[in-house]
Amino acid sequence: MVQFSFLRFLVLCYSLLPLLAEDEKKFPWKCPTTFQCGKFGELQFPFTNTSNLGCGLPIMHCGDGNQFKTVHSPKTIYRLESIDGINSVSVTDHRLKKMLKYRNCTAFTYDLKAALPPNSSMLSFQIEMKNNITLLRCKHALANSTKYIYHISCNDSEIYYPSQNFETGKDNMVENECSTLELPISSSPPVDNSTDIYTFLHAEFRMLISVSDNCLKCQENGTQCDVHNFHCTSSKEGADPRRSKLAVDIILKTGIIYMF
């Protein structure tokens, strides 16, 4: 079994080699300090454009005139609404927006946090919603459903929006396999039973981008951290020790996954 896994691991290493060569082309040694991005003007780290992947969070369509600027994650696409500061942007989650528009109740089970771009050694992501409501999602229906402003059954889940001051007991939560989910709303509550929850909820929120300590250290030295944050970029060209380290790292990580 071990031998078989190891063979697969070796085969994988070989199949990764061309990919690594591609990566080297995509991730240049030097990251541009600034770039132009349509109506957002001149941007800098932690953002980057699609020509310089690995230099930050890539914004798509920076060069295409009037097209919406977007940020992609494995689970959704975000439309960039505004840049609110160096480490904060307002975005609309395209998938959630579509579900709300088509009144698809899956919207009420949509985990905004799980759709964020994955944290890396360079950047990490968080959500800030000035106005939000907390929905309860349970496997089983709760008693006293009149105490909830909103109740809907959706794909094997019972979704509730509790009326204010109504506490669902902890035992009740565990027993019915409930979890909570925060979603953004366009204005603050109160909500009553005449509110159309599909239009009351919306898909825009603030995405906070934290730069890792290692990357910040680079910036203090007037350099910039780039792909996978192994080293700060330097102004002088030269042999790049990161490349072999990056290759080893990818192969090791993938190898480990394959071995278990």
Ligand SMILES: *[C@@H]1O[C@H](CO)[C@@H](O)[C@H](O)[C@H]1NC(C)=O
């Ligand atoms: C990205 O920015 C660099 C530096 O400003 C520029 O040379 C390149 O053309 C830009 N690429 C796109 C796709 O906008």
Ligand SMILES: *[C@@H]1O[C@H](CO)[C@@H](O)[C@H](O)[C@H]1NC(C)=O
């Ligand atoms: C609702 O959205 C989910 C997730 O995007 C999708 O899988 C499902 O087919 C949609 N349902 C309807 C009725 O459109």
Ligand SMILES: *[C@@H]1O[C@H](CO)[C@@H](O)[C@H](O)[C@H]1NC(C)=O
């Ligand atoms: C990403 O990092 C932030 C801290 O910057 C943390 O709050 C969040 O839980 C992390 N996300 C994941 C999926 O680990």
Ligand SMILES: *[C@@H]1O[C@H](CO)[C@@H](O)[C@H](O)[C@H]1NC(C)=O
């Ligand atoms: C949701 O709203 C509450 C109350 O206004 C706030 O404390 C909380 O931080 C908000 N959640 C997020 C993720 O911003």
Ligand SMILES: *[C@@H]1O[C@H](CO)[C@@H](O)[C@H](O)[C@H]1NC(C)=O
């Ligand atoms: C439901 O409401 C009734 C009357 O208000 C109360 O006696 C009962 O304990 C409640 N049940 C639960 C599970 O909260």
Ligand SMILES: *[C@@H]1O[C@H](CO)[C@@H](O)[C@H](O)[C@H]1NC(C)=O
């Ligand atoms: C519906 O529920 C099933 C089983 O719980 C799950 O596998 C599926 O992904 C759910 N579909 C959506 C669109 O949430």
Ligand SMILES: *[C@@H]1O[C@H](CO)[C@@H](O)[C@H](O)[C@H]1NC(C)=O
């Ligand atoms: C909405 O709430 C009002 C007052 O709390 C109540 O009289 C009315 O019956 C409720 N309507 C529905 C559809 O639940």
Ligand SMILES: *[C@@H]1O[C@H](CO)[C@@H](O)[C@H](O)[C@H]1NC(C)=O
């Ligand atoms: C920053 O510069 C100092 C002095 O040149 C050097 O010792 C240090 O290693 C540099 N830090 C990083 C993160 O490159």
